[in-house]
Amino acid sequence: MTPRPDRLSRLLALVPYFATRDGIALDQAARDLGITQAQLTKDLELLFVCGLPGYFPHQLIDLQFEHGFVDVIFTAGMDRPLRLTSAEASTMLVALQALLDLPGAVDQEAARRAIAKIEAAVGSSDTAVRTPAGPGESDNPTYTTIRDAVTARRALRIRYYSATRDNVSERVVDPIGLQTMDNHTYLEAWCRVSEGVRLFRFDRVEEAEKLDDAAAPPEEAKAQPQYAVLSENPDLPSVEIEIDPSELWILDYYLVEPLESLEERVDRGAPVRARLVYGSPEWLLRFLLGFGGRVRVISDVAIADSVNSAAATARARYT
Template identity: 30%
Template structure:
Protein backbone atom coordinates (compact mmCIF):
# COMPACT_ATOMS: atom_id res chain seq x y z
CA UNK A 1 0.00 0.00 0.00
CA UNK A 2 1.41 3.39 -0.97
CA UNK A 3 1.50 6.46 1.28
CA UNK A 4 -1.61 8.07 -0.22
CA UNK A 5 -3.61 4.92 0.48
CA UNK A 6 -2.28 4.86 4.05
CA UNK A 7 -3.30 8.48 4.61
CA UNK A 8 -6.80 7.74 3.40
CA UNK A 9 -7.09 4.59 5.47
CA UNK A 10 -5.84 6.24 8.66
CA UNK A 11 -8.46 8.97 8.42
CA UNK A 12 -11.20 6.54 7.41
CA UNK A 13 -10.44 4.13 10.27
CA UNK A 14 -10.54 6.93 12.82
CA UNK A 15 -13.71 8.43 11.35
CA UNK A 16 -15.62 5.13 11.10
CA UNK A 17 -14.62 3.78 14.51
CA UNK A 18 -14.78 7.04 16.41
CA UNK A 19 -11.30 6.44 17.76
CA UNK A 20 -8.38 4.08 17.13
CA UNK A 21 -5.29 3.36 19.22
CA UNK A 22 -1.75 3.32 17.89
CA UNK A 23 -1.39 -0.48 18.03
CA UNK A 24 -4.57 -1.03 16.01
CA UNK A 25 -3.35 1.38 13.34
CA UNK A 26 -0.05 -0.50 13.19
CA UNK A 27 -1.86 -3.81 12.75
CA UNK A 28 -4.25 -2.48 10.09
CA UNK A 29 -1.60 -0.66 8.06
CA UNK A 30 1.20 -3.20 8.48
CA UNK A 31 3.92 -0.55 8.73
CA UNK A 32 6.65 0.25 11.22
CA UNK A 33 6.09 2.44 14.26
CA UNK A 34 8.35 5.09 12.77
CA UNK A 35 6.39 5.14 9.50
CA UNK A 36 3.06 5.47 11.28
CA UNK A 37 4.38 8.32 13.43
CA UNK A 38 5.57 10.13 10.29
CA UNK A 39 2.22 9.57 8.59
CA UNK A 40 0.27 10.97 11.55
CA UNK A 41 2.56 13.97 11.76
CA UNK A 42 2.28 14.63 8.02
CA UNK A 43 -1.53 14.38 8.12
CA UNK A 44 -1.75 16.88 10.96
CA UNK A 45 0.87 19.41 9.88
CA UNK A 46 0.81 19.28 6.08
CA UNK A 47 -2.75 18.21 5.30
CA UNK A 48 -4.56 19.88 8.23
CA UNK A 49 -6.23 16.63 9.30
CA UNK A 50 -7.96 17.26 12.68
CA UNK A 51 -6.45 14.15 14.31
CA UNK A 52 -5.90 14.50 18.04
CA UNK A 53 -4.60 12.06 20.63
CA UNK A 54 -6.72 11.49 23.75
CA UNK A 55 -4.40 10.31 26.47
CA UNK A 56 -7.25 9.31 28.81
CA UNK A 57 -8.43 6.44 26.57
CA UNK A 58 -5.28 6.10 24.45
CA UNK A 59 -7.18 6.80 21.20
CA UNK A 60 -6.67 8.96 18.14
CA UNK A 61 -9.86 10.82 17.27
CA UNK A 62 -11.08 13.53 14.88
CA UNK A 63 -11.51 16.80 16.68
CA UNK A 64 -14.73 18.79 16.51
CA UNK A 65 -13.65 21.61 18.81
CA UNK A 66 -12.69 23.90 15.94
CA UNK A 67 -9.12 24.24 17.22
CA UNK A 68 -7.68 21.37 15.20
CA UNK A 69 -9.49 21.81 11.92
CA UNK A 70 -12.80 20.55 10.61
CA UNK A 71 -13.91 17.01 11.58
CA UNK A 72 -15.46 16.65 8.10
CA UNK A 73 -11.98 17.15 6.63
CA UNK A 74 -11.16 15.21 3.46
CA UNK A 75 -7.78 14.56 1.94
CA UNK A 76 -6.92 16.60 -1.18
CA UNK A 77 -7.65 14.62 -4.32
CA UNK A 78 -9.34 11.80 -2.37
CA UNK A 79 -12.99 12.65 -2.03
CA UNK A 80 -14.82 9.33 -1.76
CA UNK A 81 -16.94 8.60 1.30
CA UNK A 82 -17.44 5.02 2.43
CA UNK A 83 -20.90 4.71 0.78
CA UNK A 84 -19.37 6.09 -2.42
CA UNK A 85 -16.63 3.46 -2.26
CA UNK A 86 -19.27 0.75 -1.88
CA UNK A 87 -21.02 2.22 -4.92
CA UNK A 88 -17.74 2.09 -6.84
CA UNK A 89 -17.38 -1.60 -6.09
CA UNK A 90 -20.94 -2.20 -7.29
CA UNK A 91 -20.24 -0.14 -10.41
CA UNK A 92 -17.21 -2.30 -11.08
CA UNK A 93 -19.48 -5.35 -10.96
CA UNK A 94 -21.76 -3.69 -13.49
CA UNK A 95 -18.82 -3.04 -15.80
CA UNK A 96 -17.70 -6.64 -15.39
CA UNK A 97 -21.17 -7.67 -16.59
CA UNK A 98 -20.80 -5.66 -19.78
CA UNK A 99 -19.30 -7.28 -22.83
CA UNK A 100 -16.52 -4.70 -22.76
CA UNK A 101 -15.32 -5.96 -19.38
CA UNK A 102 -12.04 -7.25 -20.76
CA UNK A 103 -11.12 -3.73 -21.85
CA UNK A 104 -12.73 -1.56 -19.18
CA UNK A 105 -11.94 -3.96 -16.36
CA UNK A 106 -8.27 -4.05 -17.28
CA UNK A 107 -7.96 -0.26 -17.16
CA UNK A 108 -9.98 0.04 -13.95
CA UNK A 109 -8.12 -2.71 -12.12
CA UNK A 110 -5.53 -0.32 -10.58
CA UNK A 111 -8.38 1.70 -9.04
CA UNK A 112 -10.13 -1.44 -7.85
CA UNK A 113 -6.92 -2.64 -6.18
CA UNK A 114 -6.86 0.57 -4.10
CA UNK A 115 -10.49 0.42 -2.95
CA UNK A 116 -10.12 -2.17 -0.15
CA UNK A 117 -7.34 -0.13 1.43
CA UNK A 118 -9.41 3.04 1.15
CA UNK A 119 -12.38 1.29 2.78
CA UNK A 120 -10.31 -0.06 5.65
CA UNK A 121 -11.19 -3.62 4.62
CA UNK A 122 -9.21 -6.55 3.34
CA UNK A 123 -9.16 -7.67 -0.27
CA UNK A 124 -11.13 -10.76 0.75
CA UNK A 125 -13.86 -8.63 2.33
CA UNK A 126 -14.05 -6.50 -0.82
CA UNK A 127 -14.43 -9.61 -2.99
CA UNK A 128 -17.19 -10.88 -0.71
CA UNK A 129 -19.01 -7.55 -1.08
CA UNK A 130 -18.78 -7.74 -4.88
CA UNK A 131 -20.27 -11.25 -4.83
CA UNK A 132 -23.43 -9.73 -3.40
CA UNK A 133 -24.08 -7.71 -6.57
CA UNK A 134 -25.07 -9.78 -9.60
CA UNK A 135 -25.67 -8.33 -13.05
CA UNK A 136 -27.64 -10.52 -15.47
CA UNK A 137 -27.73 -9.60 -19.14
CA UNK A 138 -29.63 -12.20 -21.17
CA UNK A 139 -29.22 -12.49 -24.94
CA UNK A 140 -25.95 -10.58 -24.84
CA UNK A 141 -24.17 -10.39 -28.19
CA UNK A 142 -20.42 -10.68 -27.85
CA UNK A 143 -18.15 -7.84 -29.02
CA UNK A 144 -14.46 -8.71 -29.53
CA UNK A 145 -12.46 -6.69 -27.01
CA UNK A 146 -9.91 -5.60 -29.60
CA UNK A 147 -12.58 -3.89 -31.76
CA UNK A 148 -14.22 -2.28 -28.74
CA UNK A 149 -10.89 -0.81 -27.68
CA UNK A 150 -10.07 0.47 -31.19
CA UNK A 151 -13.50 2.08 -31.54
CA UNK A 152 -13.43 3.59 -28.05
CA UNK A 153 -9.95 5.02 -28.60
CA UNK A 154 -10.91 6.58 -31.94
CA UNK A 155 -14.02 8.08 -30.37
CA UNK A 156 -12.09 9.80 -27.60
CA UNK A 157 -9.23 10.88 -29.84
CA UNK A 158 -11.71 12.18 -32.45
CA UNK A 159 -10.18 10.20 -35.32
CA UNK A 160 -11.79 8.41 -38.25
CA UNK A 161 -12.24 4.66 -38.42
CA UNK A 162 -12.01 2.16 -41.25
CA UNK A 163 -14.57 -0.59 -40.62
CA UNK A 164 -15.25 -3.91 -42.26
CA UNK A 165 -18.95 -4.26 -41.39
CA UNK A 166 -21.32 -7.19 -41.90
CA UNK A 167 -24.92 -6.21 -42.65
CA UNK A 168 -27.25 -8.95 -41.44
CA UNK A 169 -30.17 -7.58 -43.41
CA UNK A 170 -28.33 -7.76 -46.73
CA UNK A 171 -26.08 -10.66 -45.66
CA UNK A 172 -23.00 -8.93 -47.03
CA UNK A 173 -19.81 -7.31 -45.79
CA UNK A 174 -18.77 -3.80 -46.80
CA UNK A 175 -15.91 -1.43 -46.07
CA UNK A 176 -16.80 1.89 -44.42
CA UNK A 177 -14.92 5.00 -43.37
CA UNK A 178 -16.72 6.61 -40.46
CA UNK A 179 -16.32 9.43 -37.95
CA UNK A 180 -17.35 8.08 -34.52
CA UNK A 181 -19.73 10.28 -32.54
CA UNK A 182 -21.09 8.20 -29.65
CA UNK A 183 -21.08 4.72 -28.09
CA UNK A 184 -24.50 3.34 -27.09
CA UNK A 185 -25.14 0.35 -24.83
CA UNK A 186 -28.64 -0.95 -25.52
CA UNK A 187 -30.19 -4.23 -24.42
CA UNK A 188 -26.89 -5.92 -23.61
CA UNK A 189 -25.27 -4.89 -26.90
CA UNK A 190 -22.92 -2.07 -27.94
CA UNK A 191 -23.56 0.23 -30.89
CA UNK A 192 -21.53 2.99 -32.51
CA UNK A 193 -23.22 6.15 -33.76
CA UNK A 194 -21.05 7.53 -36.54
CA UNK A 195 -21.00 9.73 -39.62
CA UNK A 196 -20.63 7.46 -42.63
CA UNK A 197 -18.49 9.20 -45.27
CA UNK A 198 -19.76 6.95 -48.07
CA UNK A 199 -23.47 7.63 -47.53
CA UNK A 200 -22.89 11.16 -46.14
CA UNK A 201 -25.15 10.64 -43.16
CA UNK A 202 -25.41 9.43 -39.58
CA UNK A 203 -25.59 5.67 -39.15
CA UNK A 204 -25.74 3.27 -36.20
CA UNK A 205 -23.45 0.23 -36.31
CA UNK A 206 -23.75 -2.87 -34.09
CA UNK A 207 -20.25 -3.53 -32.76
CA UNK A 208 -20.77 -7.30 -32.77
CA UNK A 209 -21.13 -7.03 -36.58
CA UNK A 210 -17.73 -5.33 -36.96
CA UNK A 211 -15.30 -7.71 -38.65
CA UNK A 212 -12.32 -5.35 -38.56
CA UNK A 213 -11.61 -1.87 -37.21
CA UNK A 214 -8.61 0.36 -37.78
CA UNK A 215 -7.92 3.91 -36.66
CA UNK A 216 -7.10 6.35 -39.47
CA UNK A 217 -4.87 9.42 -39.16
CA UNK A 218 -7.59 11.82 -40.40
CA UNK A 219 -9.56 13.80 -37.85
CA UNK A 220 -13.18 12.78 -37.36
CA UNK A 221 -15.99 14.93 -38.71
CA UNK A 222 -17.73 16.51 -35.73
CA UNK A 223 -21.52 16.38 -35.63
CA UNK A 224 -23.40 18.31 -32.94
CA UNK A 225 -24.77 15.92 -30.30
CA UNK A 226 -28.17 17.57 -30.62
CA UNK A 227 -28.17 16.52 -34.29
CA UNK A 228 -27.11 12.97 -33.40
CA UNK A 229 -29.93 12.72 -30.87
CA UNK A 230 -32.52 14.18 -33.23
CA UNK A 231 -31.51 11.87 -36.09
CA UNK A 232 -31.06 8.62 -34.18
CA UNK A 233 -33.04 8.83 -30.93
CA UNK A 234 -36.31 10.28 -32.13
CA UNK A 235 -38.41 7.12 -32.33
CA UNK A 236 -38.77 3.68 -30.82
CA UNK A 237 -35.93 1.16 -30.86
CA UNK A 238 -32.22 1.16 -31.51
CA UNK A 239 -32.65 1.67 -35.27
CA UNK A 240 -35.61 4.01 -34.98
CA UNK A 241 -34.35 7.18 -36.65
CA UNK A 242 -36.72 10.08 -37.17
CA UNK A 243 -40.32 9.21 -36.21
CA UNK A 244 -42.73 8.55 -39.06
CA UNK A 245 -45.81 7.77 -37.02
CA UNK A 246 -47.28 7.24 -33.58
CA UNK A 247 -48.41 3.94 -32.13
CA UNK A 248 -51.30 3.62 -29.69
CA UNK A 249 -51.33 0.50 -27.50
CA UNK A 250 -53.81 -0.66 -24.87
CA UNK A 251 -52.51 -2.95 -22.11
CA UNK A 252 -54.67 -5.12 -19.86
CA UNK A 253 -55.07 -4.29 -16.17
CA UNK A 254 -52.67 -7.10 -15.28
CA UNK A 255 -49.94 -5.93 -17.66
CA UNK A 256 -50.51 -2.28 -16.70
CA UNK A 257 -49.00 -2.94 -13.25
CA UNK A 258 -45.59 -3.42 -14.89
CA UNK A 259 -45.82 -1.39 -18.08
CA UNK A 260 -46.84 1.76 -16.19
CA UNK A 261 -43.36 1.75 -14.61
CA UNK A 262 -41.48 1.10 -17.88
CA UNK A 263 -40.04 3.65 -20.29
CA UNK A 264 -40.39 2.40 -23.84
CA UNK A 265 -39.47 5.82 -25.21
CA UNK A 266 -38.63 9.19 -23.56
CA UNK A 267 -41.56 10.86 -25.34
CA UNK A 268 -44.16 8.20 -24.55
CA UNK A 269 -47.50 9.24 -23.10
CA UNK A 270 -49.33 7.02 -20.62
CA UNK A 271 -52.98 7.22 -19.56
CA UNK A 272 -54.84 4.94 -17.15
CA UNK A 273 -58.34 4.18 -18.44
CA UNK A 274 -61.45 4.01 -16.29
CA UNK A 275 -61.42 0.21 -16.26
CA UNK A 276 -57.77 0.01 -15.14
CA UNK A 277 -56.26 -0.67 -18.54
CA UNK A 278 -53.31 1.42 -19.70
CA UNK A 279 -53.03 3.41 -22.91
CA UNK A 280 -49.55 4.08 -24.28
CA UNK A 281 -48.72 6.38 -27.17
CA UNK A 282 -45.19 6.58 -28.56
CA UNK A 283 -43.39 7.63 -31.75
CA UNK A 284 -41.84 5.02 -34.04
CA UNK A 285 -40.30 4.69 -37.48
CA UNK A 286 -39.25 1.08 -38.05
CA UNK A 287 -41.86 -1.34 -36.73
CA UNK A 288 -39.52 -4.32 -36.34
CA UNK A 289 -38.41 -3.86 -32.74
CA UNK A 290 -41.72 -2.39 -31.59
CA UNK A 291 -43.53 -5.42 -32.99
CA UNK A 292 -41.22 -7.76 -31.07
CA UNK A 293 -41.95 -5.97 -27.79
CA UNK A 294 -45.69 -5.95 -28.44
CA UNK A 295 -45.62 -9.70 -29.12
CA UNK A 296 -43.82 -10.20 -25.80
CA UNK A 297 -47.06 -9.22 -24.03
CA UNK A 298 -49.21 -11.62 -26.03
CA UNK A 299 -52.93 -11.26 -25.27
CA UNK A 300 -52.31 -8.50 -22.71
CA UNK A 301 -51.86 -5.78 -25.34
CA UNK A 302 -53.81 -4.58 -28.37
CA UNK A 303 -52.59 -2.25 -31.11
CA UNK A 304 -55.21 0.46 -31.62
CA UNK A 305 -53.28 2.52 -34.20
CA UNK A 306 -52.01 2.72 -36.82
CA UNK A 307 -53.84 0.06 -38.81
CA UNK A 308 -50.63 -0.99 -40.58
CA UNK A 309 -48.96 -1.86 -37.26
CA UNK A 310 -52.05 -3.71 -36.03
CA UNK A 311 -52.09 -5.72 -39.26
CA UNK A 312 -48.39 -6.58 -38.94
CA UNK A 313 -48.72 -7.72 -35.31
CA UNK A 314 -51.83 -9.74 -36.15
CA UNK A 315 -50.03 -11.51 -39.00
CA UNK A 316 -47.04 -12.34 -36.79
CA UNK A 317 -49.38 -13.82 -34.18
CA UNK A 318 -51.11 -15.97 -36.80
CA UNK A 319 -47.75 -17.10 -38.15
CA UNK A 320 -46.64 -18.04 -34.64
CA UNK A 321 -49.88 -19.92 -33.94
CA UNK A 322 -49.51 -21.86 -37.19
CA UNK A 323 -46.28 -23.37 -35.82
CA UNK A 324 -48.39 -25.12 -33.21
CA UNK A 325 -51.34 -26.07 -35.42
CA UNK A 326 -53.33 -23.01 -34.37
Protein backbone atom coordinates (compact mmCIF):
# COMPACT_ATOMS: atom_id res chain seq x y z
CA MET A 1 0.00 0.00 0.00
CA THR A 2 1.35 3.43 -0.94
CA PRO A 3 1.77 5.62 2.16
CA ARG A 4 -0.32 8.77 2.33
CA PRO A 5 1.60 12.05 1.90
CA ASP A 6 1.92 14.33 4.89
CA ARG A 7 -0.52 17.21 5.06
CA LEU A 8 1.85 19.94 3.85
CA SER A 9 2.81 17.95 0.75
CA ARG A 10 -0.85 17.20 0.10
CA LEU A 11 -1.90 20.85 0.47
CA LEU A 12 0.78 21.94 -2.00
CA ALA A 13 -0.50 19.41 -4.52
CA LEU A 14 -4.23 19.99 -4.07
CA VAL A 15 -4.64 23.15 -6.16
CA PRO A 16 -2.94 21.82 -9.33
CA TYR A 17 -4.74 18.52 -8.79
CA PHE A 18 -8.17 20.17 -8.72
CA ALA A 19 -7.26 22.70 -11.43
CA THR A 20 -6.82 19.82 -13.88
CA ARG A 21 -9.92 18.00 -12.61
CA ASP A 22 -12.40 20.84 -12.32
CA GLY A 23 -15.75 19.65 -11.01
CA ILE A 24 -14.46 16.36 -9.57
CA ALA A 25 -16.57 14.78 -6.83
CA LEU A 26 -15.21 15.08 -3.29
CA ASP A 27 -15.49 11.35 -2.61
CA GLN A 28 -13.57 10.50 -5.80
CA ALA A 29 -10.82 13.00 -4.95
CA ALA A 30 -10.53 11.58 -1.42
CA ARG A 31 -10.06 8.08 -2.85
CA ASP A 32 -7.41 9.35 -5.28
CA LEU A 33 -5.52 11.07 -2.48
CA GLY A 34 -5.82 8.17 -0.03
CA ILE A 35 -7.56 10.18 2.70
CA THR A 36 -11.07 10.41 4.12
CA GLN A 37 -13.62 12.83 2.73
CA ALA A 38 -13.73 14.55 6.14
CA GLN A 39 -9.96 15.15 6.04
CA LEU A 40 -10.14 16.43 2.47
CA THR A 41 -12.86 18.88 3.49
CA LYS A 42 -10.62 20.15 6.31
CA ASP A 43 -7.75 20.58 3.82
CA LEU A 44 -9.97 22.59 1.45
CA GLU A 45 -11.19 24.78 4.31
CA LEU A 46 -7.54 25.53 5.15
CA LEU A 47 -6.62 26.27 1.54
CA PHE A 48 -9.55 28.67 1.38
CA VAL A 49 -7.71 31.06 3.76
CA CYS A 50 -4.28 30.72 2.05
CA GLY A 51 -3.00 32.90 -0.75
CA LEU A 52 -0.68 35.67 -1.85
CA PRO A 53 0.98 38.27 0.44
CA GLY A 54 -1.51 40.89 1.43
CA TYR A 55 -4.05 38.16 2.03
CA PHE A 56 -7.06 40.20 1.03
CA PRO A 57 -10.08 38.28 -0.29
CA HIS A 58 -9.09 38.71 -3.94
CA GLN A 59 -5.60 37.33 -3.19
CA LEU A 60 -6.73 34.12 -1.48
CA ILE A 61 -7.20 30.75 -3.14
CA ASP A 62 -10.85 30.47 -4.13
CA LEU A 63 -12.44 27.01 -4.17
CA GLN A 64 -16.09 25.98 -4.20
CA PHE A 65 -16.89 22.61 -2.68
CA GLU A 66 -20.15 23.03 -0.78
CA HIS A 67 -22.26 20.69 -2.94
CA GLY A 68 -19.96 17.65 -3.09
CA PHE A 69 -17.95 18.79 -6.13
CA VAL A 70 -14.81 20.93 -6.27
CA ASP A 71 -14.47 23.92 -8.62
CA VAL A 72 -11.33 26.09 -8.69
CA ILE A 73 -12.07 29.80 -9.11
CA PHE A 74 -8.63 31.31 -8.33
CA THR A 75 -5.36 29.39 -7.91
CA ALA A 76 -3.15 32.22 -6.52
CA GLY A 77 -0.43 31.02 -8.90
CA MET A 78 -0.20 27.50 -7.47
CA ASP A 79 -1.02 25.92 -10.83
CA ARG A 80 2.34 26.79 -12.37
CA PRO A 81 5.93 25.83 -11.50
CA LEU A 82 7.60 27.85 -8.77
CA ARG A 83 10.36 30.21 -9.91
CA LEU A 84 12.83 30.84 -7.13
CA THR A 85 14.60 34.14 -6.71
CA SER A 86 18.30 34.08 -5.85
CA ALA A 87 17.53 34.94 -2.23
CA GLU A 88 14.91 32.19 -1.96
CA ALA A 89 17.23 29.63 -3.57
CA SER A 90 20.07 30.58 -1.23
CA THR A 91 17.78 30.18 1.79
CA MET A 92 16.68 26.74 0.62
CA LEU A 93 20.26 25.65 -0.05
CA VAL A 94 21.37 26.71 3.41
CA ALA A 95 18.39 24.90 4.98
CA LEU A 96 19.07 21.72 3.01
CA GLN A 97 22.74 21.79 3.99
CA ALA A 98 21.73 22.19 7.63
CA LEU A 99 19.46 19.14 7.31
CA LEU A 100 22.36 17.17 5.85
CA ASP A 101 24.35 17.97 8.99
CA LEU A 102 21.56 16.65 11.28
CA PRO A 103 21.97 12.90 11.88
CA GLY A 104 19.05 11.02 10.39
CA ALA A 105 16.85 14.05 9.70
CA VAL A 106 16.49 13.37 5.96
CA ASP A 107 17.49 10.91 3.28
CA GLN A 108 20.94 12.33 2.55
CA GLU A 109 21.04 11.20 -1.07
CA ALA A 110 17.63 12.79 -1.72
CA ALA A 111 18.77 16.02 -0.07
CA ARG A 112 21.91 16.10 -2.24
CA ARG A 113 19.82 15.59 -5.37
CA ALA A 114 17.53 18.45 -4.32
CA ILE A 115 20.53 20.72 -3.74
CA ALA A 116 21.95 19.86 -7.16
CA LYS A 117 18.62 20.59 -8.86
CA ILE A 118 18.24 23.97 -7.13
CA GLU A 119 21.81 24.93 -8.02
CA ALA A 120 21.22 23.96 -11.63
CA ALA A 121 17.91 25.85 -11.78
CA VAL A 122 19.32 29.14 -10.46
CA GLY A 123 22.77 28.79 -12.02
CA SER A 124 24.57 28.93 -8.69
CA SER A 125 28.31 29.50 -8.96
CA ASP A 126 28.86 28.09 -5.47
CA THR A 127 28.48 24.47 -4.48
CA ALA A 128 26.27 24.04 -1.45
CA VAL A 129 27.32 20.44 -0.89
CA ARG A 130 30.92 20.60 0.18
CA THR A 131 32.01 17.24 -1.26
CA PRO A 132 30.30 14.35 -3.00
CA ALA A 133 29.10 11.59 -0.74
CA GLY A 134 31.88 9.16 -0.08
CA PRO A 135 31.79 5.64 1.35
CA GLY A 136 31.82 6.95 4.92
CA GLU A 137 29.03 9.44 4.30
CA SER A 138 26.28 7.04 3.27
CA ASP A 139 23.11 7.28 5.29
CA ASN A 140 23.03 5.24 8.48
CA PRO A 141 20.85 2.16 7.77
CA THR A 142 19.24 2.44 11.21
CA TYR A 143 18.19 6.01 10.47
CA THR A 144 16.80 4.91 7.10
CA THR A 145 14.75 2.17 8.78
CA ILE A 146 13.28 4.64 11.27
CA ARG A 147 12.32 7.15 8.56
CA ASP A 148 10.83 4.39 6.41
CA ALA A 149 8.70 3.20 9.34
CA VAL A 150 7.43 6.74 9.95
CA THR A 151 6.53 7.16 6.27
CA ALA A 152 4.90 3.73 5.98
CA ARG A 153 3.18 4.04 9.37
CA ARG A 154 4.65 0.80 10.65
CA ALA A 155 5.65 -0.18 14.18
CA LEU A 156 9.32 -0.43 15.12
CA ARG A 157 11.33 -2.66 17.40
CA ILE A 158 14.34 -0.70 18.67
CA ARG A 159 17.30 -1.21 20.98
CA TYR A 160 17.81 2.13 22.73
CA TYR A 161 20.69 3.34 24.87
CA SER A 162 19.69 5.50 27.83
CA ALA A 163 22.58 7.77 28.81
CA THR A 164 21.10 8.59 32.21
CA ARG A 165 20.44 4.98 33.19
CA ASP A 166 23.51 3.73 31.29
CA ASN A 167 21.66 0.72 29.93
CA VAL A 168 20.19 -0.57 26.70
CA SER A 169 16.54 -1.56 26.53
CA GLU A 170 14.44 -3.12 23.81
CA ARG A 171 11.11 -1.46 23.01
CA VAL A 172 8.33 -1.72 20.47
CA VAL A 173 7.11 1.72 19.47
CA ASP A 174 4.43 3.20 17.22
CA PRO A 175 5.96 6.12 15.28
CA ILE A 176 4.13 9.46 15.23
CA GLY A 177 6.70 11.70 13.54
CA LEU A 178 10.18 13.20 13.60
CA GLN A 179 11.45 16.25 15.48
CA THR A 180 14.76 18.10 15.37
CA MET A 181 16.25 20.22 18.12
CA ASP A 182 19.75 21.24 19.23
CA ASN A 183 21.43 19.50 16.26
CA HIS A 184 19.74 16.17 16.99
CA THR A 185 16.92 14.27 15.34
CA TYR A 186 14.32 12.52 17.49
CA LEU A 187 11.72 9.87 16.74
CA GLU A 188 8.44 10.82 18.39
CA ALA A 189 6.56 7.61 19.12
CA TRP A 190 4.12 5.86 21.41
CA CYS A 191 6.21 3.50 23.55
CA ARG A 192 4.33 0.29 24.29
CA VAL A 193 6.59 -0.40 27.28
CA SER A 194 6.12 2.99 28.96
CA GLU A 195 2.57 3.42 27.60
CA GLY A 196 3.26 7.03 26.74
CA VAL A 197 4.65 9.33 24.06
CA ARG A 198 8.44 9.42 24.09
CA LEU A 199 11.21 10.96 21.99
CA PHE A 200 14.14 8.71 21.01
CA ARG A 201 17.34 10.36 19.86
CA PHE A 202 18.50 8.87 16.57
CA ASP A 203 22.15 8.47 17.51
CA ARG A 204 21.16 6.42 20.59
CA VAL A 205 19.10 3.90 18.67
CA GLU A 206 21.48 0.95 18.32
CA GLU A 207 19.18 -1.21 16.19
CA ALA A 208 15.83 -0.67 14.48
CA GLU A 209 13.58 -3.23 12.82
CA LYS A 210 10.45 -2.29 10.90
CA LEU A 211 7.62 -4.62 11.88
CA ASP A 212 4.63 -5.85 9.91
CA ASP A 213 2.28 -4.30 12.49
CA ALA A 214 0.70 -1.00 11.51
CA ALA A 215 1.69 1.89 13.78
CA ALA A 216 -1.29 2.48 16.04
CA PRO A 217 -0.58 5.22 18.61
CA PRO A 218 -3.70 6.14 20.60
CA GLU A 219 -5.65 9.03 19.10
CA GLU A 220 -5.20 11.07 22.29
CA ALA A 221 -1.41 10.60 21.99
CA LYS A 222 -1.40 12.02 18.45
CA ALA A 223 -3.66 14.90 19.43
CA GLN A 224 -1.96 15.93 22.67
CA PRO A 225 0.12 19.15 22.79
CA GLN A 226 3.75 18.62 21.84
CA TYR A 227 5.95 18.92 24.90
CA ALA A 228 9.53 20.11 24.55
CA VAL A 229 12.21 17.51 23.87
CA LEU A 230 13.30 17.52 27.51
CA SER A 231 9.87 16.51 28.80
CA GLU A 232 9.61 13.43 26.57
CA ASN A 233 13.26 12.40 26.60
CA PRO A 234 13.49 8.84 27.99
CA ASP A 235 17.10 9.52 28.99
CA LEU A 236 16.02 11.87 31.78
CA PRO A 237 14.53 10.98 35.18
CA SER A 238 11.10 12.13 36.30
CA VAL A 239 9.10 12.27 39.51
CA GLU A 240 5.45 12.54 40.37
CA ILE A 241 4.60 15.72 42.20
CA GLU A 242 1.57 17.20 43.91
CA ILE A 243 0.79 20.84 43.20
CA ASP A 244 -1.39 23.03 45.41
CA PRO A 245 -4.08 25.03 43.53
CA SER A 246 -2.26 28.30 44.22
CA GLU A 247 0.75 27.10 42.19
CA LEU A 248 -0.95 25.63 39.13
CA TRP A 249 0.66 28.35 37.01
CA ILE A 250 3.81 26.19 36.88
CA LEU A 251 1.99 23.92 34.40
CA ASP A 252 2.44 26.68 31.81
CA TYR A 253 6.05 27.53 32.63
CA TYR A 254 7.81 24.24 33.40
CA LEU A 255 7.99 20.85 31.71
CA VAL A 256 5.17 19.42 33.78
CA GLU A 257 2.60 16.92 32.51
CA PRO A 258 -0.70 16.68 34.46
CA LEU A 259 -1.64 13.10 35.34
CA GLU A 260 -5.34 13.91 35.41
CA SER A 261 -7.75 15.98 33.36
CA LEU A 262 -7.78 19.53 34.75
CA GLU A 263 -11.17 20.16 33.14
CA GLU A 264 -12.84 17.14 34.74
CA ARG A 265 -11.64 17.69 38.31
CA VAL A 266 -14.52 17.56 40.76
CA ASP A 267 -12.79 19.24 43.70
CA ARG A 268 -11.20 22.44 42.39
CA GLY A 269 -9.51 23.01 45.75
CA ALA A 270 -7.64 19.70 45.70
CA PRO A 271 -3.96 19.40 44.71
CA VAL A 272 -3.10 18.30 41.18
CA ARG A 273 -0.81 15.33 40.51
CA ALA A 274 1.69 15.72 37.68
CA ARG A 275 4.90 14.32 36.21
CA LEU A 276 7.98 16.54 36.33
CA VAL A 277 11.08 15.80 34.22
CA TYR A 278 14.32 17.20 35.59
CA GLY A 279 17.91 17.41 34.45
CA SER A 280 19.73 17.04 37.78
CA PRO A 281 18.91 16.30 41.46
CA GLU A 282 20.40 19.67 42.45
CA TRP A 283 18.01 21.55 40.16
CA LEU A 284 15.05 19.53 41.45
CA LEU A 285 15.96 20.28 45.07
CA ARG A 286 16.19 24.04 44.42
CA PHE A 287 12.94 23.95 42.43
CA LEU A 288 10.97 22.25 45.24
CA LEU A 289 12.46 24.38 48.04
CA GLY A 290 11.36 27.53 46.21
CA PHE A 291 7.70 26.62 46.71
CA GLY A 292 7.87 26.20 50.47
CA GLY A 293 5.96 22.92 50.53
CA ARG A 294 3.27 23.92 48.05
CA VAL A 295 4.80 21.57 45.46
CA ARG A 296 5.72 18.14 46.82
CA VAL A 297 7.33 14.94 45.52
CA ILE A 298 5.07 11.95 46.13
CA SER A 299 6.81 9.19 44.18
CA ASP A 300 10.33 9.24 45.67
CA VAL A 301 10.78 9.14 49.45
CA ALA A 302 14.53 9.85 49.24
CA ILE A 303 13.99 13.09 47.30
CA ALA A 304 11.18 14.15 49.64
CA ASP A 305 13.45 13.52 52.66
CA SER A 306 16.24 15.56 51.02
CA VAL A 307 13.85 18.49 50.56
CA ASN A 308 12.67 18.29 54.18
CA SER A 309 16.25 18.07 55.47
CA ALA A 310 17.39 21.06 53.38
CA ALA A 311 14.38 23.08 54.52
CA ALA A 312 15.07 22.23 58.19
CA THR A 313 18.72 23.25 57.80
CA ALA A 314 17.68 26.57 56.26
CA ARG A 315 15.20 27.28 59.09
CA ALA A 316 17.86 26.44 61.69
CA ARG A 317 20.09 29.22 60.33
CA TYR A 318 17.46 31.77 61.25
CA THR A 319 17.26 30.59 64.86
